[in-house]
Amino acid sequence: MATHAISIGDAEYQEVRSHRLLGFLFFLISDTIIFSSFIFSYLYDRSASAVWPPLGIERPGLYLAAVNSIVLFGSGVTMHLAMEAWRHANRSRFAGFMIATIVLGVGFLSGQAYEYTHLHDTWWGSVFGASFFTLTGLHGFHVFIGVIFLITVLLQTRRGVYDQSRYFGLTAATLYWHFVDVIWVALFFLFYVY
Amino acid sequence: MTGAILLRILAGAGALVVAFFALKALYEEWPKSALEDQVTKIMMALLTLGCAIVFTVAIGMAGRI
Numbered sequence: 001m002a003t004h005a006i007s008i009g010d011a012e013y014q015e016v017r018s019h020r021l022l023g024f025l026f027f028l029i030s031d032t033i034i035f036s037s038f039i040f041s042y043l044y045d046r047s048a049s050a051v052w053p054p055l056g057i058e059r060p061g062l063y064l065a066a067v068n069s070i071v072l073f074g075s076g077v078t079m080h081l082a083m084e085a086w087r088h089a090n091r092s093r094f095a096g097f098m099i100a101t102i103v104l105g106v107g108f109l110s111g112q113a114y115e116y117t118h119l120h121d122t123w124w125g126s127v128f129g130a131s132f133f134t135l136t137g138l139h140g141f142h143v144f145i146g147v148i149f150l151i152t153v154l155l156q157t158r159r160g161v162y163d164q165s166r167y168f169g170l171t172a173a174t175l176y177w178h179f180v181d182v183i184w185v186a187l188f189f190l191f192y193v194y
Numbered sequence: 195m196t197g198a199i200l201l202r203i204l205a206g207a208g209a210l211v212v213a214f215f216a217l218k219a220l221y222e223e224w225p226k227s228a229l230e231d232q233v234t235k236i237m238m239a240l241l242t243l244g245c246a247i248v249f250t251v252a253i254g255m256a257g258r259i
Contacts, residue, residue, distance in 0.1 A: 021229060062257045063201035066248045068207035073248070076241050077215040080234070084222075171230055178237035185244035193247060193257045 007155050010165070028179050031142075035183055038138065040191065053128040058120050060132065062192050066173035068111035069188045072143070076181035079150075083174045089164055093158075095134050099156045099176065105147040112140050114124050116164040136185055139180070146180050206252030212247035 008016070041117035046052050053059060121129035153173045156162060162170055220238040223231055251257040 019257075025229070025233065059258055062251060063198050065204060066205035066251045066257075067201050067208065069244065069248050070205055070212055072245050073212045073216070073241055074208065074235070077212055077219065079236070080219045081215075084219075111220070175230060175233060175237075176239070177236065182237055182240045185240055186246065188244065189247055191250060 001089055011165060012032075017166075020168055021171070024175065025149055028175065031179065034185075035135070035138070035186070038131070038135050039186065040134065041055075045127045045131060049127070054126050056125050057128050059086050060115055060119055060191065064111065064115060065188060065192045068115070068150070069184060071104050071111065072108040074180055075101045075108065076178055078104060079174055079177045083170065086149055086162075086167060086170060087164075097153065098150060098157075102150050103156070105150065105177075109140060109147070111145055112136065113141075132191055136191070139183055139187055142180050142183070146177050149176060150184065202252045204255075205248050209245040209249040209252060213242050213249070216241045216245060 005094060021176050078097045078100040083091035084096050085091075085097055116133075117127075121132070123129055123133040150173055156169060216238050219256065220235060223235050223238065247256065
């Protein structure tokens with residue numbers, strides 16, 4: 001059965017958009033709660049241990065993670081610039097910054113994959129390893145979904161799904177990507193700095 | 195130059211560049227009042243905080259090896 005887009009007026013669109021935005025923000029808040037649960041679990045384990053990480057467990061590489069963090073934070077800036085380019089109707093600049101964001105996101109995932117393959121600890125080897133792989137793995141999964149989200153939105157803009165006044169998918173993708181960036185600030189601090 | 199020093203230089207320089215653009219974005223977003231703009235302000239402020247943390251790591255002030 002063929003489906004057809006329903007044409008609605010600007011006032012109705014704004015109302016629907018505000019509901020979608022609120023729903024999406026609730027989704028981000030619920031995702032924050034999931035990460036917070038794991039983070040508090042990690043902090044509890046850490047506070048219960050006299051030595052952290054446990055004896056014989058090696059901390060992951062600090063400077064590689066610092067560079068990888070900047071790659072992800074940089075992608076947050078390029079995503080913001082892509083959104084601004086869209087608002088100013090500069091399509092070529094928008095596409096350029098979107099591609100840059102996708103490349104930086106893939107770069108971050110590659111850095112994480114490199115880190116995983118060079119760590120001596122495992123998911124099941126220690127409490128530290130379990131927490132590290134669970135939290136960074138969950139975050140990496142979010143980045144992976146985010147990259148797919150961005151590619152989808154980029155393809156949708158090419159197909160003319162959005163225009164200058166109706167682009168909620170793009171707004172959602174931007175908010176999601178910023179969320180993924182900000183979660184990494186907390187994880188980087190927890191596992192590499194604190 | 196060892197790999198660690200190269201990574202520290204990359205991280206430090208990158209943190210300064212990204213923090214500059216994040217603060218610029220925050221400044222430009224500041225007068226806007228829509229809900230998504232408010233969220234973007236919070237995200238940009240936290241992104242700047244992240245850059246500050248990475249910078250302190252790069253200059254050797256913070257971080258555990």
